[in-house]
Amino acid sequence: MPLDISQKYTLGVDIGGTKIETALVDASGVILASQHRLINPQNPSQTVQDIIDSVQFCYSESGKTASAMGVGVAGQIDKTNGVVRSSPNLPNWKDVALGAALNSALQIPVTLNNDVRMITWGEWQHGAGQGLNDLVCLFVGTGVGGGVVSGGRLLEGQTNTAGELGHMTVIAGGRQCHCANKGCLEAYCGGWAIAERAQDAVKANVTAGKTLTKIAGKFENISAITLSQAYTKGDPLARKLVQSTARYLAAGLVSIVNAFNPQLIILGGSVIQGIPDLVVLAEKSVRSLALPTPVKDLRISIAALGNQAGVIGAAALARQLIK
Numbered sequence: 001m002p003l004d005i006s007q008k009y010t011l012g013v014d015i016g017g018t019k020i021e022t023a024l025v026d027a028s029g030v031i032l033a034s035q036h037r038l039i040n041p042q043n044p045s046q047t048v049q050d051i052i053d054s055v056q057f058c059y060s061e062s063g064k065t066a067s068a069m070g071v072g073v074a075g076q077i078d079k080t081n082g083v084v085r086s087s088p089n090l091p092n093w094k095d096v097a098l099g100a101a102l103n104s105a106l107q108i109p110v111t112l113n114n115d116v117r118m119i120t121w122g123e124w125q126h127g128a129g130q131g132l133n134d135l136v137c138l139f140v141g142t143g144v145g146g147g148v149v150s151g152g153r154l155l156e157g158q159t160n161t162a163g164e165l166g167h168m169t170v171i172a173g174g175r176q177c178h179c180a181n182k183g184c185l186e187a188y189c190g191g192w193a194i195a196e197r198a199q200d201a202v203k204a205n206v207t208a209g210k211t212l213t214k215i216a217g218k219f220e221n222i223s224a225i226t227l228s229q230a231y232t233k234g235d236p237l238a239r240k241l242v243q244s245t246a247r248y249l250a251a252g253l254v255s256i257v258n259a260f261n262p263q264l265i266i267l268g269g270s271v272i273q274g275i276p277d278l279v280v281l282a283e284k285s286v287r288s289l290a291l292p293t294p295v296k297d298l299r300i301s302i303a304a305l306g307n308q309a310g311v312i313g314a315a316a317l318a319r320q321l322i323k
Contacts, residue, residue, distance in 0.1 A: 008322055011058070011069040011108075012315030013051055014115060017089035017142075020047070022054035023308070024062050025315035029126030031308065033061035044096045052105050068321040069102060069110045070314030072118035074145065079160045082112045088143060088178065109321040115310055117163060119268070119303075120147025121154060122313025127304035128266045136262045137303070138165055140249070140278075141269035143178070144186040148260055166190065170251040188248035191224040191271050198222050198241055211235040228274035246281035250289065253282055257290040257298060268303030276302070 006027045014021040023034035035054040039047065051071075059065055075087030082099015084090070099110045120129075120137040129135040133152040139145050144166025148155040155162040166186035167179055174183030175193065187193050199222050202209030209222075211230050216222040230238035253265060267279055283300045290298075305312055 008067040009062075009064050010315040010318040010322070011055060011066040012118075012311035012313065012318070013054075013069065013071040014118070014310030014314060015047065015051075015071065015073045015090075016115075020050055020054060021307075021311050022051060022058060023311035023315060024058040024064060024066060025312055027319065029122070029312050029316060031312065032064060033058040034308075034311065042090065042092045044093055044098065044101075048098070048101045048105065051102060055106060066106075066108055068108055068318040069106065070118065070316070070318035071098065071102070071110060071112045072115035072310050072314045073098070073112065074115045074143065077112050077114050077160060079111065079113055079156070082110060084112065109318075111318055111321055113160070113314075113317065114145070114147075114163070116145030117147045117154065117156075118313040118317060119305075119309040120149065120163070120266075120313065121317045122305055122309040122311075123266050123268075123303055124149050124154070125316045126312055127309060128301050129264055132263050134260070134262045135264040135266060136165070136256050136260055137266045137268070138253070138256070139269035139303070140189050140191075140267065140271040142191040144184075144190050144269075146256075148262075150260060150262075165252065165256060168252055168255055170248055170255075185248065185252040189245055189252070189271065194224040194227055194241070194245060194271065195222060197245075198224075198227050201237060201241060205237070208237045212237065224271055225274060231275060231277075242275055242277065243281060245275075246278050247285060249278060250282040250285035253286045253300075254290045257286060257294050261294040263297065263299065265298065265300045266303050267300065268306075268309065272302065273306075 012023050020037045023031045035057045074089045076085040084093050084096040087093050099112050102110045116139050123129045135149045137147045146165030147163045167184045169183045170185050171183035175187040177184035177187040215229050216226045231242050
C-alpha cells in the first residue's frame with residue numbers, strides 16, 4: 001500500500017556563497033537529518049556533487065529517503081525551468097540549469113526559488129507566521145531580501161522576482177547599492193553597507209572610531225560584526241551607527257506596512273541576530289510613522305526558525321511536488 005503524502009519526506013537545500021545546508025524534513029517541518037558543508041561553490045558541477053553527497057549523508061543518518069527536493073539560492077531564479085539566472089553570491093553562475101541536474105542525479109522532482117522566498121515559506125508554514133494570510137519576511141544579512149504573503153498566497157510577480165524589498169529606495173540619490181540604483185534599503189542596512197558606513201564614520205573621526213578599529217584590528221577589517229561588538233560594549237559611535245541603521249530600516253518597514261498591510265512582519269538574518277536592538281528601535285519609529293489603519297494591529301517579530309528557515313522552507317515548498 002503506497003504511503004500517504006503526510007508520511008513522505010522532502011529535502012531542503014540552502015546554497016550560500018561559502019556553504020550548503022541540506023536537510024531531510026518531515027511534513028510537520030521537523031528536521032530528521034542535516035548536513036552543513038563548507039564549499040567553494042563557484043563551480044556549478046562541483047556544487048551539484050556536493051549536494052548529492054549531502055543528500056546521501058541525510059539518507060544514511062535517517063534511514064529515510066525523499067520524494068521531492070526544494071533548493072533556495074540568492075538571486076534571480078527561473079522557477080519554471082529550474083534555472084539560476086544570476087546570483088550575487090555566485091558570480092560565476094549564469095543560466096545554470098541546477099534543477100535538471102539534480103533531478104537527473106537523484107530521480108526526484110526538484111523546485112528552485114529565491115532563498116528568502118524559501119525562508120518566507122518556512123516561517124509561514126512552520127514558524128512565526130503560522131495560521132496567517134498576510135505577512136512579510138525581511139531578512140537582513142550581507143544583503144537584504146524579502147518575501148510577501150498576501151491573501152494566503154506567496155507573491156511571485158511576472159518573472160518570479162516579487163519581494164526584492166532590499167531594493168526599495170529609502171533615500172533618492174543616496175548611497176550606491178550593489179544594483180544599479182542608489183539609496184536602496186540594502187545600501188544602508190545590508191551587512192556590506194553597514195561595514196562601509198562604519199568605515200566612513202571612523203575615517204571622518206578617527207578618535208571616535210578607536211574602539212571599532214581596535215576590535216577589528218585594522219581599519220579595513222571594520223564590519224557589521226565589529227559594529228555589533230562595539231555596540232555591546234556601549235561605544236558611543238557604534239550606538240549612533242546602530243540608531244541611524246534603525247532609522248533606515250524603519251523607513252523601509254513603513255513603506256512595507258503602507259504598501260502591503262500585513263498582519264505580521266518577520267525580521268531575521270545575521271544583522272538582526274547580531275544587533276537585535278535594531279528591531280526595538282525600528283518598531284518604535286514604524287508605530288509613529290506608518291499610516292494609522294495598517295499599523296493598528298500590526299505585529300513585528302523575530303524569525304522563529306533561525307538558520308534552519310531556509311532548508312525547512314525549501315523542503316516545505318517541495319511538498320507541492322509530491323503526487
